[in-house]
Amino acid sequence: MLISNTVATEKPALVAYDLWKLYGTHPVVQGVDFTLQPGEILGLLGPNGAGKTTIVGMLYGAVKPTRGFVKLGSTQVQSNGRLARRRMGIVTQEDNLDPDFSVMENLIHFAHHYRILGRAARQRASELLERVNLQDYARHSVDELSGGMKRRLVLAGP
Incomplete structure (x- = not known):
């Protein structure tokens, strides 16, 4: 998913370890693993229904993984979602901008x-x-x- 030439000299900024999400018995996300170093950017590409939105939801604590975990720095996202979201920048497909305001x-x-x-x-x-x-x-x-x-x-x- 992410190819990086960064030498891991710094503490990872974001770690996703063995992320799984099942809805009932239907697996939507299976075994997603990656580590982002400070300054790296992650892009998720795939067809509709591939689980991209579910993965992003797990990364910032809106979706609880069935298995695995996410860490933002030293913060465990699943148990500290609010803190993680304050430290993370997420841009979704839809915006919440008010066209009546500058x-x-x-x-x-x-x-x-x-x-x-x-x-x-x-x-x-x-x-x-x-x-x-x-x-x-x-x-x-x-x-x-x-x-x-x-x-x-x-x-x-x-």
Whole structure:
């Protein structure tokens, strides 16, 4: 699934070990194993029904594996899903952007979910826009962004 030339000198960022998911007696995911080092990126490719969404759900704690485990750094994802999700960036097929808000307003709105308000929310939103290289689009409508730019904005949201 992942081919890497990285020499394992750092502690793994993400480990999936022997992940299985059965719905009833029907196996959806069988024996998925991989290790990601810091800075590596994972892409899951496969036909519809191959279990990609189920694997991603197991990686961030939304789906409990039938067998196996996932570790994000030293955090066991199955027992600490909320902590793992705060530390992980996930971009799904659908976005939750509000087309009535500007790019900056969307991030400020997201900040409120984390109880970051006022000047602190604007500051954090500015930092995140810079991190995903969208600072020049802060006042633009979400509808003016390309699909890739929207994905980056969604990733910046948490």
